Amino acid sequence: MIAAVKTRWWMFGLALGGMVAGSMLVGEARAQTPSVGMVATAAGGWSPVPMPPAAPAVTKFFPLSEVKRGMRGVAYTVFEGVNPEPMQVEILGVLKEALGPGQDMILARLHGDKPEYTGVVAGMSGSPVYIEGRLVGALSYRIGQFSKEPIAGITPIESMLQVRDDDGAGGMKLASVSTETAGQPEMRAMETPLVFGGFSEETVERFGDRFRAMGLTPVVGLGGADSAAVQPEPLVPGSAVSAILVRGDLSMAGTCTVTYLDPKRLLACGHPITQYGPVDMPMTKAMVLATLASPLNAFKIINTTETVGAFTEDRASAIMGRFGVEARMIPVVVEVVPPPNMDKAAPSQTKTFHFEVLDNRQLTPSAMLVSVYQSLQTNNTAAEELSYRMTGEIDVKGLPPVRMQGLMAQSEFNPATINAALLVNDRFSKVYGNALEQPVVTGLRLKVEAIPSRMTAVLESARLGRIEAHAGDEIEVEATLHPYQAEARLVRLKVKLPAELSAGPMRVVVSDGGTVDRLTTRTGADRSVGLADAVAAMNRMHANDRVYVTLLDHAAQAVLDGEALPGVPLSMANVLEPLKEAQKMQLTGESVVEAGSVDAGYAVSGYQVLNLVVK
Helix, strand or coil, rough: CEEEEEECEEEEEECCCCEEEEEEEEEEECCCCCCCCCEEECCCEEEECCCCCCCCCCCCCCCHHHCCCCEEEEEECCCEEEEEEEEEEEEEEEEEEEEEEEEEEEEEEEEEEHHHHHHCEECCCCEEECCEEEEEEEEEEECCCCCCCCCCCCEHHHHHHHHCCCCCCCCCCCCCCCCCECEEEEECCEEEEEEEEEEHHHHHHHHHHHHCCEEEEEECCEEECCCCCCCCCCCCCCCCEEEEEECCCCCCEEEEEEEEECCCEEECCCCCCCCCCCEEEEEEEEEEEEEECCCCCCCHHHHHHHHEEEEEEEECEEEEECCCCCCCCEEEEEECCCCCCCCCCCCCCCCEEEEEECCCCCHHHHHHHHHHHHHHHHHCCCCCEEEEEEEEEEEEEECCCCEEEEEEECCCCCHHHHHHHHHHHHHHHHHHCCCCCCCCCCEEEEEEEEEEECCEEEEEEEEECCCCCCCCCCCEEEEEEEEECCCEEEEEHHHHEECCCCCCEEEEEEHHHHHHHHHCCCCCCCCCCHHHHHHHHHHHCCCCCEEEEEEEEEEEEEEEEEEEEECCCCHHHHHHHHHHHHHHHHHHHEEEEEEEECCCCCEEECCEEEEEEEE
16 A cells, blocks of 8 residues: 555664664655665665664674765764764765875765755764665765865775774875865865854954864854763764864864764764874764855854763874773963953953863964963953063973063064963973973963053163273163153163173173073074973073163183073183084173163063173
């Protein structure tokens, strides 16, 4: 009777750990357009047979060698909610070596109401594809950005299983998949939407290219994170899964789709996020609020939920996560003190941001920079120029903390918020990117106090209280500072000349902190130094809100491992000559002797060179 009226029932099921989610669909069978829930027959047609369990005890695989044009299959992804939905796949052929030497790609066309409406969607990468109930690979690539047809590339499961079986020890090189020449579309990895929670559009626009260069698509305000949310549905092939870069008061997460899983681990994406190799990122479940169709770049709107493990490998053919593993994160605290509010009825409130940043050599510096910048942006809501008095520390296991201090003000090129964030980035990158050792950064603490004016000053002139003196004498130094759009002011300090100064003319440098750093730090060819030396060198750097007096004595000076060694005897200088020739040391004819400094109250720039005769 049912056959007479051409009505059929189709069922598809997804099962994992005893949970079965199914649905029944009624419709009319059509020869060319497959109905939702139908799977391929050996003859290449569509059949309303039930889909095998999505996560059986032993997953069966469809060999790449048996893939032929015209075969039909089914893929699973989440369009809305947490339950994967099927879409039909028509195999168009195999592209030989499309992903690198010996690395083929399967080309396919997607069928079904949703994929034909949305096209290939960012966040869909990793969606498992089955032929005859066996896993053949993951949807992972698309053609250009404006393709009118949902044609996708499939990463063969054999390539993905290399990540599982070799534990990421190898990995193919990725073909050109992230750029596109105008008028010449090419196969490119489906973008991984990187959802920024708590970030402004201006912040993401300013720093977004750092993440786009790694194949991530920054998305602002279209998703969020709730690590306390419980998502009872287990992960299955086709589920959305997220890699966390930042969590806490600010959040940043990239999302793709689960391809394969077993009791200990899963494979996802079908392409790399960064292709860095070993990684350490929290792995969470995710809920798809909606799938947005767009001819430019369709993507899923995601909320990340509970943590289930950590991603440990990021390779060319897949990323791998392990269940029950806890990723190491770097805790960050940023305290922002706003300018004084004249309205006593509504006093300004100090805001403290607590968040954690992933520990990954490639991603962490950018994630840290954008997060610190966003924290500082909180109080930059007025049109007035702001400056920031900044203090902070970077904690490094086994070493003294790296100190950060100074007065960050607007410059010709950047506002104060950028300059403050760049200072933190400079110090952090010098620690985190050490070429000789891998540091363990255990935390970052930062306090910034906003000042409602541009606190910069140029050192215009300087003079000595006298031009002749004896070694051991005390002399007075006077400097003229010209603050931004304000009257000039004088700063004075007394310095004591060292008793061992050589007789004769000597230069006296009155300057900002940066000039002293350049005088006391080795210049020329860059040389990698150990982590302890790098930390020590940064802690010797001079604050930018003081005026310094430096003496240039006639005695030779050596700069070794970034530290100045003044007053080197001539005989010792000859012994050190081989180090100089090997570019391990700098030897100069003058010794730099720091004589004193005074608080300027401004971010100072400039220097003056004076002459003193030592009798």
